Amino acid sequence: MNILRPLILTAGFLLLWQFLVTLTGAPPYILPGPLPVGHALLDKFPLLLSHLGTTLAEILLGLALGTILGTSAALVMILSPLLKRWMLPVLVVSQAIPVFALAPILVLWLGYGMASKVAMAVLIIFFPVTSSFYSGMRRTEPDLLELARIMGAGPLAVLRTIIIPSALPAFASGLRVATAVAPIGAVVGEWVGSSAGLGFYMLHANARMQIDIMFAALTVLAVTSLSLYFLIDRLLDRLVYWQPRQGMQ
Amino acid sequence: MQAAPDIVLEGINLDFDGQPLFTDLTLTLAGGHTTCILGPSGCGKSTLLKLMAGSPNLDFTGRIRFEPATDSQVAWMSQNDLLLPWLSLLDNVLLGARLRGELSRKKQAKALALIREAGLTGYEDKLPTTLSGGMRQRGALLRTLMEERPVILMDEPFSALDALTRVRLQNLAARLTVGATVVLVTHDPLEALRLGHSIVVLGGSPARVLETIEPAALPPREAGNPEVTALYASLLKRLMNGETA
Numbered sequence: 001m002n003i004l005r006p007l008i009l010t011a012g013f014l015l016l017w018q019f020l021v022t023l024t025g026a027p028p029y030i031l032p033g034p035l036p037v038g039h040a041l042l043d044k045f046p047l048l049l050s051h052l053g054t055t056l057a058e059i060l061l062g063l064a065l066g067t068i069l070g071t072s073a074a075l076v077m078i079l080s081p082l083l084k085r086w087m088l089p090v091l092v093v094s095q096a097i098p099v100f101a102l103a104p105i106l107v108l109w110l111g112y113g114m115a116s117k118v119a120m121a122v123l124i125i126f127f128p129v130t131s132s133f134y135s136g137m138r139r140t141e142p143d144l145l146e147l148a149r150i151m152g153a154g155p156l157a158v159l160r161t162i163i164i165p166s167a168l169p170a171f172a173s174g175l176r177v178a179t180a181v182a183p184i185g186a187v188v189g190e191w192v193g194s195s196a197g198l199g200f201y202m203l204h205a206n207a208r209m210q211i212d213i214m215f216a217a218l219t220v221l222a223v224t225s226l227s228l229y230f231l232i233d234r235l236l237d238r239l240v241y242w243q244p245r246q247g248m249q
Numbered sequence: 250m251q252a253a254p255d256i257v258l259e260g261i262n263l264d265f266d267g268q269p270l271f272t273d274l275t276l277t278l279a280g281g282h283t284t285c286i287l288g289p290s291g292c293g294k295s296t297l298l299k300l301m302a303g304s305p306n307l308d309f310t311g312r313i314r315f316e317p318a319t320d321s322q323v324a325w326m327s328q329n330d331l332l333l334p335w336l337s338l339l340d341n342v343l344l345g346a347r348l349r350g351e352l353s354r355k356k357q358a359k360a361l362a363l364i365r366e367a368g369l370t371g372y373e374d375k376l377p378t379t380l381s382g383g384m385r386q387r388g389a390l391l392r393t394l395m396e397e398r399p400v401i402l403m404d405e406p407f408s409a410l411d412a413l414t415r416v417r418l419q420n421l422a423a424r425l426t427v428g429a430t431v432v433l434v435t436h437d438p439l440e441a442l443r444l445g446h447s448i449v450v451l452g453g454s455p456a457r458v459l460e461t462i463e464p465a466a467l468p469p470r471e472a473g474n475p476e477v478t479a480l481y482a483s484l485l486k487r488l489m490n491g492e493t494a
Contacts, residue, residue, distance in 0.1 A: 153348035242334040
């Protein structure tokens with residue numbers, strides 16, 4: 001049943017796609033059908049894989065750095081009320097800036113290489129990770145903190161044993177969101193300026209009217225993003241083993 | 250464990266939401282005995298317990314002393330079991346030692362012995378979510394006892410349990426806390442009469458001690474004990490009528 005459902009959904013999606021192509025009579029340079037895209041996927045598979053390697057590295061590095069920076073920022077805000085008063089407004093205001101608008105500036109500053117794309121992914125995931133982890137820690141059951149105080153626990157022991165584990169379910173939700181949006185950051189960064197990666201390859205194919213290749217790249221990107229999401233989802237379920245499953249079933 | 254001290258409250262004044270909760274409240278709770286504090290909801294029973302626990306969030310005047318003074322403070326048990334859902338039953342029982350960096354084989358052996366005594370052998374590695382309400386509260390009781398504190402403060406620890414489980418847990422608690430100064434806040438007159446060496450009835454606004462009952466038999470007393478039955482009937486009647494002693 002678990003395998004059957006996605007198979008039926010995929011088959012349904014492909015049929016709908018083909019139906020739309022037939023119904024609208026759209027030319028292949030506007031909307032190619034699933035079959036030409038499948039051909040392009042097989043034809044260009046080694047090239048697609050090599051571009052995927054670049055994009056995946058950007059996504060994973062962005063996720064790792066964004067998670068480290070986000071959790072660190074949340075910990076700093078929990079540990080220092082003074083720093084929190086300065087950081088919280090900056091964090092909230094930073095969300096008013098559309099991150100995509102920063103992409104050209106990042107490319108200008110960090111170059112056409114991987115750094116600007118990783119920075120873009122980091123910027124996108126920093127807020128969900130920070131805010132979910134921070135609010136999770138803040139919502140620690142007050143009675144638990146009182147119990148720990150009565151037991152004579154030091155602040156670091158309380159943080160390690162009670163506050164951080166209490167916040168893990170909320171942190172996991174934030175990281176799931178981050179995993180879903182990190183590929184967007186990497187690809188937008190590639191669109192603005194790059195010489196490798198699936199985003200770059202899509203633009204490259206688009207400029208040459210190779211729309212089937214563009215769709216093939218998009219398919220690879222979607223499958224990769226979904227796989228990454230489910231992998232992280234499973235890992236988080238293990239990390240927060242005491243909670244009922246939260247992610248997509 | 251150190252000698253169980255008396256708890257002496259002198260001239261306690263405390264306001265809650267602009268209303269006086271206690272005005273010049275003075276009360277002495279006997280060391281090594283179980284004192285049940287009984288009273289209607291909102292009369293300040295739990296606040297009194299938090300005062301004894303040294304809660305930093307309460308703004309009061311007056312003095313709270315332990316006589317003789319003790320180095321180690323109190324142990325606490327509440328209605329909510331407060332078991333950490335990510336720790337096994339054994340690790341929850343050892344929470345205090347873990348938080349203070351005092352984990353040792355000796356502590357672990359003691360925790361296992363307590364678990365055995367509470368009839369929870371075989372559940373040491375289980376997570377709290379897999380245990381019944383009664384088992385979880387037994388775990389909370391063991392965590393409290395592991396602290397080996399001379400003073401044990403209990404805030405309605407059995408009120409969320411079904412009747413049968415409650416009686417079993419009351420008996421276990423009475424057996425395992427012998428010798429400690431236990432203060433047990435409850436709104437259940439029968440529980441107070443079964444478990445307390447003395448029962449302090451609080452009431453009024455601001456709250457004051459309406460009466461202190463000291464049944465002759467030693468706790469835990471059977472619910473069918475004639476003394477308990479007689480006291481229960483008269484106490485219940487007085488509480489329902491809001492009468493003073």
